[in-house]
Amino acid sequence: MVAVTGMGVVTSLGQGREDNWNALISGRSGIHPITRFPVDHLATTIAGTVDFLPASNRGASALTFELAHLAAAEAVGQSGFPDSDFAGPLFLAAPPVELDWHHRLSLYAGAQKHHGNKDLIEAARTAHALEFFEESQFATIADRLAETFGTRGLPITLSTACASGATAIQLGIEAIRRGECDRALAIGADGSATAEALIRFSLLSALTTQNEFPEKASRPFSKDRSGFVLAEGAGALVLESLESARARGAEILGIMRGCGEKADDFHRTRSKPDGSPAIGAVRAALSDAGMSEDEVEYVNAHGTSTPENDKMEHLSLSTVFGERIKNLPISSNKSMIGHTLSAAGAVEAVFSLMTMREGVIPPTINYDTPDPAIELDVVPNRKREAQVSTVLSNSFGFGGQNTCLVMAREPV
Amino acid sequence: MSPRDVVITGMGIVSSLGEGVDAHWKALTAAKPAPVVDPERFAPYTIHPLPEIDWSQQIPRRGDQRQMETWQRLGTYAAGLALDDAGLKDDEALCSSMDMVVAAGGGERDETVDEAILNASLSRNDHDVLLNEKLTTELRPTLFLAQLSNLLAGNISIVHKVTGSSRTFMGEEGAGVSAIETAAARIRSGQSSHLLVGAAFQTEHSDMLLAYELAGFLHRENWKPVWQREGAQGGGVITGSGAAFLVLESREHAERRGREAYAAIGPVVSRRSRRKAAPLAGDLSAMLEALSLPEGPLMSISGASGAHEATVAEAEAMAAKGNIVPRAFSSLTGHLKEAQFPFAVALAALAVHHGKAFPAFDPEKEAAFDGKPEAVLATAVGYHCFEGMGVVTRA
Numbered sequence: 001m002v003a004v005t006g007m008g009v010v011t012s013l014g015q016g017r018e019d020n021w022n023a024l025i026s027g028r029s030g031i032h033p034i035t036r037f038p039v040d041h042l043a044t045t046i047a048g049t050v051d052f053l054p055a056s057n058r059g060a061s062a063l064t065f066e067l068a069h070l071a072a073a074e075a076v077g078q079s080g081f082p083d084s085d086f087a088g089p090l091f092l093a094a095p096p097v098e099l100d101w102h103h104r105l106s107l108y109a110g111a112q113k114h115h116g117n118k119d120l121i122e123a124a125r126t127a128h129a130l131e132f133f134e135e136s137q138f139a140t141i142a143d144r145l146a147e148t149f150g151t152r153g154l155p156i157t158l159s160t161a162c163a164s165g166a167t168a169i170q171l172g173i174e175a176i177r178r179g180e181c182d183r184a185l186a187i188g189a190d191g192s193a194t195a196e197a198l199i200r201f202s203l204l205s206a207l208t209t210q211n212e213f214p215e216k217a218s219r220p221f222s223k224d225r226s227g228f229v230l231a232e233g234a235g236a237l238v239l240e241s242l243e244s245a246r247a248r249g250a251e252i253l254g255i256m257r258g259c260g261e262k263a264d265d266f267h268r269t270r271s272k273p274d275g276s277p278a279i280g281a282v283r284a285a286l287s288d289a290g291m292s293e294d295e296v297e298y299v300n301a302h303g304t305s306t307p308e309n310d311k312m313e314h315l316s317l318s319t320v321f322g323e324r325i326k327n328l329p330i331s332s333n334k335s336m337i338g339h340t341l342s343a344a345g346a347v348e349a350v351f352s353l354m355t356m357r358e359g360v361i362p363p364t365i366n367y368d369t370p371d372p373a374i375e376l377d378v379v380p381n382r383k384r385e386a387q388v389s390t391v392l393s394n395s396f397g398f399g400g401q402n403t404c405l406v407m408a409r410e411p412v
Numbered sequence: 413m414s415p416r417d418v419v420i421t422g423m424g425i426v427s428s429l430g431e432g433v434d435a436h437w438k439a440l441t442a443a444k445p446a447p448v449v450d451p452e453r454f455a456p457y458t459i460h461p462l463p464e465i466d467w468s469q470q471i472p473r474r475g476d477q478r479q480m481e482t483w484q485r486l487g488t489y490a491a492g493l494a495l496d497d498a499g500l501k502d503d504e505a506l507c508s509s510m511d512m513v514v515a516a517g518g519g520e521r522d523e524t525v526d527e528a529i530l531n532a533s534l535s536r537n538d539h540d541v542l543l544n545e546k547l548t549t550e551l552r553p554t555l556f557l558a559q560l561s562n563l564l565a566g567n568i569s570i571v572h573k574v575t576g577s578s579r580t581f582m583g584e585e586g587a588g589v590s591a592i593e594t595a596a597a598r599i600r601s602g603q604s605s606h607l608l609v610g611a612a613f614q615t616e617h618s619d620m621l622l623a624y625e626l627a628g629f630l631h632r633e634n635w636k637p638v639w640q641r642e643g644a645q646g647g648g649v650i651t652g653s654g655a656a657f658l659v660l661e662s663r664e665h666a667e668r669r670g671r672e673a674y675a676a677i678g679p680v681v682s683r684r685s686r687r688k689a690a691p692l693a694g695d696l697s698a699m700l701e702a703l704s705l706p707e708g709p710l711m712s713i714s715g716a717s718g719a720h721e722a723t724v725a726e727a728e729a730m731a732a733k734g735n736i737v738p739r740a741f742s743s744l745t746g747h748l749k750e751a752q753f754p755f756a757v758a759l760a761a762l763a764v765h766h767g768k769a770f771p772a773f774d775p776e777k778e779a780a781f782d783g784k785p786e787a788v789l790a791t792a793v794g795y796h797c798f799e800g801m802g803v804v805t806r807a
Contacts, residue, residue, distance in 0.1 A: 041544040096518045096561040096582060099622070101529075105539055108530045116527040117618035118454075125625045133626035138517060138561075139583035139797055146684055154682035154798055156590045157583045159516075159561045167579055171594075178601040195543050203553035263512070263575040268479060268557050268566055277575070398557065399566025401578060 001411055002173045002256040003245045005183075006081070006238030008074025009350045010067050011337040012048040012231055016074055021354055024362040025383040029215035029336050031229050037195045044207040046214040048231025048338030049193045056191075059100035061135040063191025067234035067343070068092060068145055072187050076149060079238035080250055081183070083149070088183035090151035091171040092142045093164030095192040095342045099136045107132070141189075151185055161397030162302075163261075164188055165235060165345025166405055170259040172239040182244035188346025189234035198230055204269060206306060218339075219366035220303035220332035221310050221378045228304040231338030235346030242411055254353040255408040257291065257390070260284025264400030271312045271396070278316035278402050282392065285404035286320075291390065293321050296328065296406070298361060298386070300352040300393040303332025304339050313394060314374040329386065331379040335365040345395040349405055352391040356409040361386050415664035418596045419673035419807045422498025422659030423758045424490040424610070427745040428460035428652055432493055437762055440744070440770050447744045449635050449650075456632045459615050460652030460746035465489060470496075476571050481520040481558040482653075484567050487612030490655035491568045494608065498659035499671060504573060506669075511576045511604045512565055513595050515587035515611035515750040519559035521619055525550045564612065574608055585715065585792045586682070587611070588753035589800025593680040595660055596802075605665040610657030611751035624649055629719055629795055637743035637774035638718035639727060648718040649795055652746020656754035658761075663807075673807035675761035678787070679703050680802035687797065692722060696729035696793065699801050700736075705789065707735070711769050711781050712789040713760040714740040715752040719795035726793045736789065737781045739770045753792035753800050760788035760804035 009016070012030030013023040023030070031048045036057060039045040050056060055066040076083050108114070111123035124132070134140045142155035160167040165188025172184035201207050208227035210217040218229045245252055262280035266272035286293060302313055318325045333351050334340075340347050355361055360383050367380035389409045396402050425432065428448035429439040439445060451458040467485055470492030471477050477485060495501045500510070529546050536542050557563050562580040569575050581587040581594075588611050598604040614620065624630050624647070632646035641648040666673055681702045685695035712730060716723045716738075730736040741759055742748070748755050763769055763785050772778035787805045 038538075038540045038544065040541045041548045043548075094582070096559075098518060098521070098619075099626070101543055102539070104526075105530070105533045108533065114531065114534055116530065117523055117622070120530060121618060121622050121625050124622055125628055125630075127626075128628070130627060133623075136623040136626055137584060137796060139586050139794075142583065143684065143797055147686075154586055154590055154593075154684050154800070155583075156581055156594070157587070159580050159582055160578065161560065161562050171579070174598070174603060178597055178603070180597065195540065196547055199544070199547045199551065200556040202548075203551060204556060261577045263565075263569045263578040265569040265573050265575050268563060268570065397562070398560065399562045399578070400569045400575070401562065401566075 001242040002176050003240050003242045004237050004253045004256060004353055005240045005245050005250045006075035006079030007253060007350045007353060008071035008236040009347055010050060010070050011233035011347060012050055013337060015070060024336060025360050027363050027365045027381060029365060031214040031217055031338050033214055043202050043209045044198060045211045046217055046229060047193050048229055050232040060097045060192040060194055064094055064097065064189050065141045065144055067191050068141065068187045068189035069148065071234035071236035072145060072149060072185060075236035075238050085150035086185055087150065087152055088181045088185060089153050089175055090142060090146050090155040091168040091184060091186045092145060092155060092157045093168040093188035093342045093346060094141055094157055095190050096159055097192060099132060103132045160401040161399050162341055163345055163395035163397040163401040163403040164342040165347060166395035166403040168346060169237060169349055169405060170403060173256050173259055176239060176241050183238060183240040186239055186346065187234065187236040188343040190340050190342040191232050193230050193232050201230060216366050218305045218335050220305040220335050220364055221371060221374050221376055222367055223369045223371040225305045225307060225310060228306050229338035231340045233337060233340035233343045233347050235343055235350045237349060254356060255411050257408045258285050258289025258406040260288050261403040264402060269398050270308060275312055275316040275319060278312060278396060279319050281402035281404045282316060282320050285406045289406035291406060295390055296392045297390045298355060298388045299328060299330035300348050300391055301330050301332045302394040302396045303334050305334060310374060314376060326375050327377055329361055329377050329379050331362055331364045333362060348393050352393045352407050356388045356391060359385060359387055415662060416600050416602060417663040418599045418660050418677040419663050419666050420658050420675050420761045421661050421666050421671045421673050422494045423674065424493025424497060424657045425755060425758050426486060426490050427654035428463060429745060430463050431465060433762055445744055445773055447635060454621060457621055457630050458635050458650050461616060462653040471571055479554060480567055483519045483612055483614035484558060484564050486614055486655050487564040488567045488571050490612060491608060491610060491657040492572055494657035494659050495572055500659060506606060507573045509576045510574045511607040512568065512574050512578045513591045513609045514565040514580045515591040516561040516564050516580050516582060517750055518561055520617045521559065522551060522555055523618055584749055585752045585794040586798030588750045589682045589792055592753055592757055593682050596677050596680055599660055599662050606661040608657060608659055610754045612655035613653060613749040613751050615651040615653045631718060638716045638723055638740045639774055639777040641718045642720050642724060648720045648723060650718060650746050652748055654745055654748040654751055654755065656751050656758045658754060658758060675764040675804045676807045678803035678805045682800045685799055692725035693728040696725055696799065697732055699799060700729060700733050703801060703803055706787050709781060709783055710736050710789055711763060711785050712736050712738045712791060713756045714738045715742065715756045715792035716740045717742060717747045717795040722793045722795055737779050739773050739778060741773060743773045756790035756792055757802060757804060760790040763788050764804055764806055
């Protein structure tokens, strides 16, 4: 049995568990007009960027590191493990970051000749800009985190697109179950809301263009939902064998009962029309948790606010839960924080655990126009007090990624 | 022997030397194995280019081929070779329950668009607006998917129907090490019964060279074997395009379906050495000790990249051990980045399978190996960071 003994979170709503939780249960949105870069020519001009950190304007790699670092420091601090000698493995979900455009252009400006990419390479060689090199290496962020927190072994950086945060947790659970370690640090972090990232998602018609009222733009499960809102954030969890947590008298914040996944072979961005992979992932997680579907008391939805995701998520859940889905509370944190991409699964796992601990379900805000085709109890617009002892959290991503986590308040 | 031993039942490898295990065995056991190099296209950098590949052999639908750039095609192709080799290609039931771990970097950016932005930036100061202007109008929408790291695995799911689970690890050589290490640990613990693991690297793109050259890692003279690049101009790395995918199964699972294995994967160790704090050779020696290697001469399929510091340290650690006979394949294939460790394991498995050592890839620096290899070491010491080693034994 794997327990959670530390949690940390940063989103556009603020830094730390307390600020985030207070904002979430009061139904506050963190979505705002983009100020990080000019929005000329862009169809979408809003986002849930994290603008209040020193690295907020220093590029995707630096910000992703800072977000991960802050969330992990809060989680490790809460767990009571030494903050620079964690002594367990690190699993980091992070976006695939590239050399920042500003750095690319500054190198080129300093090139001897200007005939394109070959001269850029020559400029790179002679510039000795090691910080640019580090930015271009996928190992860098985890390497720095491993050094800072004193994690053990080769850190694993992973990407399963929008399911990455959940996959990081899953890898930690599996490592503990294999007996390789008694604790693991799982982090999902994403600070990659650059102009290019926004444009790429925009070109795939994935983003909403409801720019006029940013806080109203993310409206999961509503009839007038029109795409997701790009966002940033980080979530971190200290996972620990229940035995180890009990032995050292640590406070047990919740239990990771099970995880499951199923890849989709239908299309690069769309799900199989019958929803079978998502259904398979939910069932695999329940089976891994040793639970029947009747035992799930709340669903923390993937709920991106895209027409496609929310329809498919409803189809999958109604197949698994049958008629009961109409009365099973399900809410989407993304209505307030937007889609934190690689971080989402970890951020939402933290909020799922807090939901159980606090006895309050955060609402799905902006639910003004229900979609008659999606009959769900989305905990509309206002928080709800409820004793919740088990949660299913869904994460689905491009490339056919479907990962589900089942969490419980108490060990069985 | 245990029912949960990790055995290799299928391999798909591609490099400048050819495609498939037989072509590689032939090329690498030739009296004088010779590299295939292209010193012109990216001069002053030499690369080992891809061989000619008929993609439709493993990616039959043109539509699927069009959705990918070369990196994803290469990985999807090599994964198909491995599945074919394991006799799993059209086994829908086993593919749909097969787990997958892919080590990936990023895919290819649009070089034409990027160059247009670079050149336009010289005459304008409003760079952010320039980016918005060019990227919104000139990027192909689907190119994003061809660049996403996890979409190599996504394409393998679509083309080959491997859908049990799908994880993508990132982080240069270390990602390849973790992929193999995690895959093997999953099988040993019973978390997986059969699994596809591997990586691909496509070097024939300016960004792929740029990433190395930001820290001056590339060799800038004529081709030389990796052990002989110290003192030459540049950082010692010559890159190559290539891929390696392996089908791993528990012994029990392979036996049940009557498949003979190439070899078994024994212990795998990985490390995040603090190279600035202590000499790397010491860490590598500690890793060799942790593997409890057999006595007597031991062939090592070395993933040495040619990067000066890491390559010298690996040579030093192996020399100190005394009984290790290296075969650094990147002299002939170039550095395959994320695919480095999977490729090393594949070649080690081939030698174990044939019961025959590879001749020296660099006769000046690599000693002869006369015995029949019962166990072979595979290494990947990152050109910049992270280290991995494993032992491949007879199945």
